[in-house]
Amino acid sequence: MSHPYTIPSHQITPLATLTPSSTTRSWQTQPHPTLPIIASASSDKTVRIYSLTSFTLLSNITGGHKRSIRSCAWKPNTKGESVLATGSFDTSAGIWRRWDVEGEGVRSEYDFTRAAKGDGSDGEEEDDEEWRFSVILDGHESEIKGVAWSAGGQYLATCSRDKSVWIWEELEEDNFETVAVLQEHEGDVKCVTWHPQEDLLASGSYDDTIRLYREDLDDWSCVAVLNGHGATVWSLAFEPVGNKKWLSEVEGLSGEQQALLEEREKSGSRLISCSDDKSIRVWRRRPKEESVGSNHKGGMPSILRTNSIEEDWYEEARLPQTHERAIYALDWSKKSGMVVSTGSDGKIIVYKERWKESSPTTDTAKDGEQLPDAPTQDSPTASTEWYVVAELEGGHDVFEINHVCWAARRDKDKRFEDEEVIISTGDDGEVKVWALEQG
Numbered sequence: 130m131s132h133p134y135t136i137p138s139h140q141i142t143p144l145a146t147l148t149p150s151s152t153t154r155s156w157q158t159q160p161h162p163t164l165p166i167i168a169s170a171s172s173d174k175t176v177r178i179y180s181l182t183s184f185t186l187l188s189n190i191t192g193g194h195k196r197s198i199r200s201c202a203w204k205p206n207t208k209g210e211s212v213l214a215t216g217s218f219d220t221s222a223g224i225w226r227r228w229d230v231e232g233e234g235v236r237s238e239y240d241f242t243r244a245a246k247g248d249g250s251d252g253e254e255e256d257d258e259e260w261r262f263s264v265i266l267d268g269h270e271s272e273i274k275g276v277a278w279s280a281g282g283q284y285l286a287t288c289s290r291d292k293s294v295w296i297w298e299e300l301e302e303d304n305f306e307t308v309a310v311l312q313e314h315e316g317d318v319k320c321v322t323w324h325p326q327e328d329l330l331a332s333g334s335y336d337d338t339i340r341l342y343r344e345d346l347d348d349w350s351c352v353a354v355l356n357g358h359g360a361t362v363w364s365l366a367f368e369p370v371g372n373k374k375w376l377s378e379v380e381g382l383s384g385e386q387q388a389l390l391e392e393r394e395k396s397g398s399r400l401i402s403c404s405d406d407k408s409i410r411v412w413r414r415r416p417k418e419e420s421v422g423s424n425h426k427g428g429m430p431s432i433l434r435t436n437s438i439e440e441d442w443y444e445e446a447r448l449p450q451t452h453e454r455a456i457y458a459l460d461w462s463k464k465s466g467m468v469v470s471t472g473s474d475g476k477i478i479v480y481k482e483r484w485k486e487s488s489p490t491t492d493t494a495k496d497g498e499q500l501p502d503a504p505t506q507d508s509p510t511a512s513t514e515w516y517v518v519a520e521l522e523g524g525h526d527v528f529e530i531n532h533v534c535w536a537a538r539r540d541k542d543k544r545f546e547d548e549e550v551i552i553s554t555g556d557d558g559e560v561k562v563w564a565l566e567q568g
Contacts (some may be wrong), residue, residue, distance in 0.1 A: 140518035141477055144540075144550060144562040145184040148321040150559035151177065157200050158554040159459075160536035161211065165231075166535065168213055168550065169560050175476035176225070176534055178260075179562075181539040181550075184562065193262040200275045206282045213260075216273035222287050224303070225265035263303050268295060268310070271399075279323045279330075284308070286330050294332050294342070296349055296480055309349035313340050318370040322365045325398055332430075333362030340413070345438045353440040360405030363456060366528060371462040376513065380483060386484060393414070401443065401455035403470055409448040409480075435477040447461035447516045448480050460534040464547045467518060471533040475526075477553055479519040479565060480526055485512055511525050519565060525555035538564075 151171040158169040176198055178188040194217035206213035213225040247566040270303075271290035278285055285297045285305070296309040317337030323330055325443075329352075330342045339362055340356035377390055395416040403409045454473035461468050468480045524530055532554040537547075551563040 132177075136310050137479075137517045137519045138567070139479065140566050140568065141479065141519045141521040141524075141551065141563045142566050144564045146187070147177075147179045147184050147560040147562065149186055150560065151175070153558055154197075154556045155199070155531065155558050155560060156553045157532040158552050158560050159201050159203055160534065160552070162205050164211065165537075165539035167560075168201045168203065169554060170198040170201045171213065171558070174198060174217075176201055176213065180559065181536060181562075182541070184540070185302070188259055189259045190225060192428075193223045193265070194221065196272075199273060200277045202256070202285075204277050204278045204282050204285075205280060214276045214278065216276040216287055216406045218271045218272040220267070220271060220273060220289070222261060222266040222269075222273055222276055222285070222297075224266070224305075226261045226263050229235065229260055264305060267299060267303055267382060268307060269293065275320045275461050277323055277330075278365065281328075284323075284328065284330075286321040286323065286332075288321045288332055290317045292316060293323060294316060294318055294330070296330070296342075309344075310341075311342055311349060313338075313342075313351045313354075314338070314362075319361060320364050322367060324367050326371050327397070328469040331365050331367070331400055333365050333402060335361045337362065337363065337404075340398070341440065341442070343438060350438070352438050353442050355442050355444075357401075357444050358392045358402065358404040358406055358408065361455070362402055362404050364403050364458045366401050366459055366461045366468075367467075368401070368461055370398070371463075371468045372393055372398075373380055373468040378482060384549070386512060400442070401459060401461055401468060403459045405455040407452050407454065407456060409456060409468070409470055410444050410458060411446040411448070412442050413445040415443065417441075446513070446515060451478050451515050451517060451520060452476055457530065462535045462549060463539075464535075464549055467533060467535075469514075469522065469533050469551055471530040471553060473529050475523050475528065475530055477521045477524045477530065477533060477551060477563065478517060479551070480515050480543065481518045482513050482515050485514045504567075521563070523555050524561065524563075525557050525559060529557045536562075538546060 143330050156170045157168050160167045164551045167179050169177045174194050176190040177186055180187050192476045196218035198215050198217050202214045202333055211227045216396040217222045269289040269291055273287050273289050275288045276375040292314050294311040295512050297305045298308045299305050314334040315337050318334045320333045333339050337358045340351050341353040342349050343352050373390055396414045398413040452474055456470055456472040459470040471477045528555050534552050535549045536552050553561045
């Protein structure tokens, strides 16, 4: 069910197009966890490193893959160096390394730019040595579609058209071991993502399902299958840590609202997904009972822990259906709690969650906003609702947009602390930076 079009409260405005662009399709762009740079994976077999302060190319990483680079991911929690994983249609994953410059910031960007331009007597030599292709990971039988590091950086997950998900563990620098080959899906696996606080991995597939995995007694296994989407699941994102603060900061919370926040705290981060069926869905885990107490008066409760590691996830909500074709990508902001999505229709849409002010049966559109679909039959009555904050059409002209994400704003015109920008990546080879503005 979709709702009538209404005027959102914010606008998505162009800030910059990163230059120079790729001359071929760009698949995905990922911001560095700490530095003002981003990596963009392209079908021309390269990864471009751009500055988020000057919006210009700093490095062009080449020579590691024989076909399109479909995905990339920065390793978190590294010290003294940046580590980038890449996944390619040549069936391999690569690990790239660069020593970070002491102090980073301005000096780091200067060094990047100097190397990229070949300035100085040994500039080109610096460019060659800047990024080192240190490891190639082989094993998949077909194209790799996604790569993702676990929150602690211990594990790297890869997924492929061969219907499998692999988990690699880095034992020491440049020494990776395959710890799991998971073949639960019945179709092409499009994406993988890790929980922000647990070694819990999620994957989405052409078989319309989402599967979650965790380790038990040295073996990784599937602990939940999420059914509901009616077509390919293209992208997944876990809720960032601390996201509940946007709801808890509201004054005068009712007992029901407090109870919901407590229940969500027990459940941990939710999962959001988007699909070829034009829907975006939020999934929540039902907390497990840690123990079963004895009812005997005066008796000590007996602790009966289950040996099962299976988890119970259900669809909590659907976001307003505003996309007209397949939704390829989404991202959940770590700073604002907002969600951004994009896809085949070239739209970029931003959503936000808030407390409901009336029952689901009497909700009406207010303040020119769209209301989300009603809760599904399997989920309890929702106390919150999702609405459209901003919508942009034709973000990359007539071209499809393959990826979208949030990044901290780092240029000189930054307006306030914690301001974010939206980064979109398209079939036109361009990577664009957008600002979100009120009114």
